Amino acid sequence: MGFSERLAQAMKLAGFTQGRLAKEVGMAQSSVNKLLKDANGSRKTVEIASVLGVRPEWLSTGEGEMNSINNEGTSSPNHLKVSQSGIYRVDVLDVKASAGPGALVTSDFIETIRAIEYTSEQARALFGNRPATNVKVITVNGDSMDGTISPGDQIFVDTGVTQFDGDGVYIFVFGKTLHVKRLQMQRDRLAVISDNPIYEKWYVEAGDEDRFYVMAKVLLRQTIDYKRFA
Template structure:
């Protein structure tokens, strides 16, 4: 069981959402998102998180039993992982990334609502060797990427990519808004490009870094067909 799954279980049992946990521990909402979605495999706040959720830090960190000091570690049925090794499970997140002027980031905006299962062979052809914990499915709103990604399309994203790693389409937060745009490095500026030419490009400079956080990189669009970006 992965760190993100243990955290998800502890949050579910303790009644915490991502927003309420972030507030209780004193973390940014985006940092909790990374932990729950598998984009990060640990945190310097692990002891504080464990204390808030009422679990042992050792269990949360590496799975060392028991889960709680009293030894009780019930696992809710709806969070139980499939033990079938022949399936690759992709979580569908309750979030709409904006291909437009941006979606306001609320404090509780990401929850897992369902999952899609693929055979390992299907997953390998779609996602390469990426682990299932890092691949998520989200819905796109807005038309600034129209022609490449249309309003209402679903996109598969790699949550392990939280830094710019070359030209491509990314899901990112800038200020208090969530975007899905093409990013391209030009000199020392990161250019934000909308594939729909009705929208102007804009840029993110080094002075803006404290407002900018990459959440994921887009892998595939799912509409009538798949469109590969890697």
């Protein structure tokens, strides 16, 4: 297991998204994204380990125990505590992904504006065994995914997916713009596909690695229809 895999494991157990870790450590979210892609280490290993509640030696080299043990014999970080209420809370984020030309990314940090609560049974039916910390809701702008996702729809995304892991609809940053598009591997190139046929397909080329970051994979769409009577 390399540094990137250990970092991903620690983030998942602590319930940290890339944005939250970046904010607490004081680095750009894109830098955290890079650390999760075959990195050998980071000059902020000690700070990252402290925030995630793991031993810096383990994060850096993989040696020894992952967590420090407190006097009661339990892992010390508060992030690992699990709610006993049986409520599965999904954060609704104050960000809009563009199903069109792309929405300008103006901040490394995304604020939570409210949350949706589900029972554990509802959550399991909707999201499987994904932890609530990985599931977020965002709103879609633009019509390039019309037919699959309409303008104004809310989508549930899995922020635990930070790399292309098979054909599907993803949230990703390309350059300085945030998109929701279908990604499909075609031979040795990643095709970016709009389900609305009036938009042309384009490709993520081999030299675009530093401009392309997967932020999440789309799980579900929620459409709210209003019918006016007066």
